[in-house]
Amino acid sequence: MTDSVPPESPRPAEEPSGSDPWAAPAGAAPALAAAPAPSAAPAAAPAHGAPYWPPYPVAAPVPRNGLGTAAMVLGIVGVVLSLAVFLFWVSWIPALLALVFGVIGVGHARRGVATNRGMAIAGVVLGISGLLVSVGAGVFVVARIQAVHDERRAEADAARARADAAIEAARQRAVKEKELADAQRKKAEAEQEKAAADERARRLPFGQSYTYGDGLKVTMAEPEPYVPRGTVYDLPENATIVQVKITVVNTGSEQVSLYGSGSPIVKDANGAPVFSLIDGSGRMKVLAGSLAPGQEATGLSAYALPAGAADRFSVEFSYGNGLQRKNVLWSGPSH
The missing domain is CATH 2.60.40.1240 (Immunoglobulin-like)
Known part of the structure; x- marks a missing residue:
């Protein structure tokens, strides 16, 4: 069921098509005088019939300095660890990471997305230094281990040679003792035979x-x-x-x-x-x-x-x- 409009109610007047909905009513006086135009060119007015919003301020981008900082810290850690010769096997890891992060950080600084170019370069230098020291320490440790191994092998060879010489001397001594025992036995047998022959002769x-x-x-x-x-x-x-x-x-x-x-x-x-x-x-x-x-x-x-x-x-x-x-x-x- 629909409600009918009472006959006594007035019908609203139809607005002409294409009128501005934000315009002041007809016959109304303007409240304020128009402000003078600025010296700069005014912003482009929105298209007719579209709503207008004023522009907001845009925040500046945050510098991406994390890789450069990490490169320098890891480089310092790699150099310190590489100075301990017995830690060469682990010091190359932070040094290598420092080199990689430093190279990436320098690239960011060149593109303007990072501001700590010096820290990134320091990370690269420290990383290279840590790697070189780590490699040198590794070479030194390996050479030292090889030298100790050679010394021990030489000592073992010398001990084996002494043992072989002792065994050979013991063998020769046993041979001589056997020869002496055989000679004494033969001499005793000869003496016994001589005594027996002399006994028979008597x-x-x-x-x-x-x-x-x-x-x-x-x-x-x-x-x-x-x-x-x-x-x-x-x-x-x-x-x-x-x-x-x-x-x-x-x-x-x-x-x-x-x-x-x-x-x-x-x-x-x-x-x-x-x-x-x-x-x-x-x-x-x-x-x-x-x-x-x-x-x-x-x-x-x-x-x-x-x-x-x-x-x-x-x-x-x-x-x-x-x-x-x-x-x-x-x-x-x-x-």
Whole structure:
């Protein structure tokens, strides 16, 4: 349902098209007089029918000085760190950043967007200096490490050489000791063989001779039956009486003593000692005194071998001094 306009209400007058809505009403007097125009050219009036706004003041752009400042600070940090030689591995990072930021800061200063050109250049210089010092410190540390490594390797080589020399010396010493031990063993074996050969040489049948080292030659003649004369003491019953004749000759160049070699030791077939007989015939001779070079002496004695042990017997002749004393043993049948 629409409301109708009362007939008594007046209808508003229609405004002509193209009229200015901001113009003063018709018939109204102007409130103020027009101001004089300025000397400068007036601003362009807005187009007819468009609203007009007065211009606002525009703020000046802020300088972009952050990179230059950061470049200088990082350059200082890089130089300080690079002076500590052991920190060369980390000092190049702020130095490189200082160089990069400094170059960018100088570019900003050239374009007029930054005002700290000097700080940016200082960052570039400090960055380059920090990098150079860091590289130099790195080269020094690497060279020092290499020198220490070479020294240690030289010491290790010297120690290895000393160890090898000691091992070689020990090996040679062991070889010499082995050679010496072998020589001593061979010498002992030779001496033992010589002693055994000499021992065999001093085990003789009746009628054979043996010569001692000093030239004394001793010979036992073949046993002969012996007939006692005169008084005989303790003659065993059914005993076999034999004569033992030993002749010694000094074939050496020095005089020899027969002390302790006058009476031989006689044993029967059972190894029991047999004592010499004593009669009044005067035929018994005992080796005594000494012999000059070329001199000869003979000892003569008789022994009664008991029945049952008279088929074989042995005669032992002993000569020498101390450990050099040796015996010669003859053995064989009694007839």
